[in-house]
Amino acid sequence: MPTEQELISRTPQPATRASLARQMRENGLTLGGTVLVHSSLSSLGWVAGGPVAVIQALLDCVGPQGTIVMPTHSGDLTDPADWRSPPVPADWVQILRNEMPAYDPQTTPTRNMGAVAELFRACRKHFWRQLSPSQGRYFHALLTFAVRRGAQANHSGH
Numbered sequence: 001m002p003t004e005q006e007l008i009s010r011t012p013q014p015a016t017r018a019s020l021a022r023q024m025r026e027n028g029l030t031l032g033g034t035v036l037v038h039s040s041l042s043s044l045g046w047v048a049g050g051p052v053a054v055i056q057a058l059l060d061c062v063g064p065q066g067t068i069v070m071p072t073h074s075g076d077l078t079d080p081a082d083w084r085s086p087p088v089p090a091d092w093v094q095i096l097r098n099e100m101p102a103y104d105p106q107t108t109p110t111r112n113m114g115a116v117a118e119l120f121r122a123c124r125k126h127f128w129r130q131l132s133p134s135q136g137r138y139f140h141a142l143l144t145f146a147v148r149r150g151a152q153a154n155h156s157g158h
Contacts, residue, residue, distance in 0.1 A: 002042050011045035020044070020057035029058075032150065034067040039116040051115040065150035072121040072146045075111045077103050121146045 002010075029035055037058065047053050058068055080088050080096040088096065101108070110118045 004046070007042060007046045015044050015047045015053070017049060017053040017056045017060065020047070020054060021060040024057060024061045029061040030066075031061070031063040032065040033062050034069070035062060036069045037116070037120075038071055039114055041115045051119040054116050055120055062150070067150050068120075068148045070117045070120050070146050071113055072110045072117055073113055074103065074108050077108070117146070120148075 035058065039054065041047065041051055041054065044054070049056070059066075062068060077100070080100075081093045110121055
């Protein structure tokens with residue numbers, strides 16, 4: 001992961017909410033559309049407003065009727081005896097099994113999904129409060145997604 005100084009050095013001009021929204025529209029994102037977002041904030045260069053600006057740009061593009069889906073996986077919610085990257089000492093395994101909190105879609109953070117996905121998950125009430133009656137994070141403990149559905153979206157079976 002590059003440092004902030006490295007991002008500044010390699011970015012000719014900072015990305016903004018408006019410039020990101022323009023690029024998203026140029027790449028086909030439309031009002032009322034549905035988008036599955038897997039992002040790398042550092043790949044965008046230096047962004048004025050960071051992950052907040054990225055999410056706001058997405059909301060600007062799809063509007064109140066659109067749907068935004070982001071992976072919010074929690075890959076650490078597995079048996080610690082099977083961990084390999086990194087492994088834990090054998091005498092830790094039972095302690096971790098006993099003490100790791102159970103998955104809770106409201107509070108369990110993402111793991112290795114990036115700043116945009118974690119902010120989207122953590123701040124859903126702020127980003128979604130006035131926009132969507134149908135929203136949430138699915139209940140699969142390991143491979144979950146956060147969804148902000150548009151008011152008229154039809155996602156039966158999910």
